[in-house]
Amino acid sequence: MTYPLSDPIAAAEEELLMAMLTVDRATFDRLMNNAMVVMVKTDTVTNIIADITSFGKGRLRFSKLQPSEQQMTRHPTSAFVSGRLDVAGELDGTPFGGAVRYSRFWRKLRKGWRVVAVHLTPVVE
Numbered sequence: 001m002t003y004p005l006s007d008p009i010a011a012a013e014e015e016l017l018m019a020m021l022t023v024d025r026a027t028f029d030r031l032m033n034n035a036m037v038v039m040v041k042t043d044t045v046t047n048i049i050a051d052i053t054s055f056g057k058g059r060l061r062f063s064k065l066q067p068s069e070q071q072m073t074r075h076p077t078s079a080f081v082s083g084r085l086d087v088a089g090e091l092d093g094t095p096f097g098g099a100v101r102y103s104r105f106w107r108k109l110r111k112g113w114r115v116v117a118v119h120l121t122p123v124v125e
Contacts, residue, residue, distance in 0.1 A: 009072060009079045009106055012113050017065045033107070033114040064088035064097070079106040079113070084123065099123035 012031055019027035070083035081104045088097035105117040 007072075007074075008113055009074065009081065012106070013070070013081060013104075016115070017067070020062050020065055023061070030111075031113070031115060033109065033116045038118045038120075060089065060091050062087060062089040068099070077108040080104075081106065099125070 015027055016031050018024065019031070064087055066086040068084045068086055070081065073080045082102065084099055084101055086099050088095070090096065099122070101121045101123060103117075103119045104115050106113050107116045
């Protein structure tokens with residue numbers, strides 16, 4: 001389902017994807033909570049500092065982030081977004097591509113809407 005960009009979470013999701021493609025550190029800082037937890041397929045739990053550092057040091061570069069589906073559940077001060085992304089890029093110089101299922105938990109904090117948790121799982125087809 002596509003949500004109108006007038007929705008603050010839909011707009012923030014779009015901003016976040018663009019920041020991931022362009023390595024926009026200022027947008028990361030604005031949209032991601034400093035204590036954010038990131039869980040990935042390797043049974044790794046990391047935090048926002050490691051996530052941003054991977055982008056900032058050029059270890060992780062995306063060339064494609066195309067949403068193919070998205071669901072959103074909203075509450076006054078929180079939102080849960082899940083979906084599927086077709087991705088491509090490089091990690092430490094090694095190309096990768098495929099699809100991932102993701103979920104993001106957003107909270108409305110004093111500074112605005114922030115991502116506080118992310119989970120990514122590759123789609124095996």
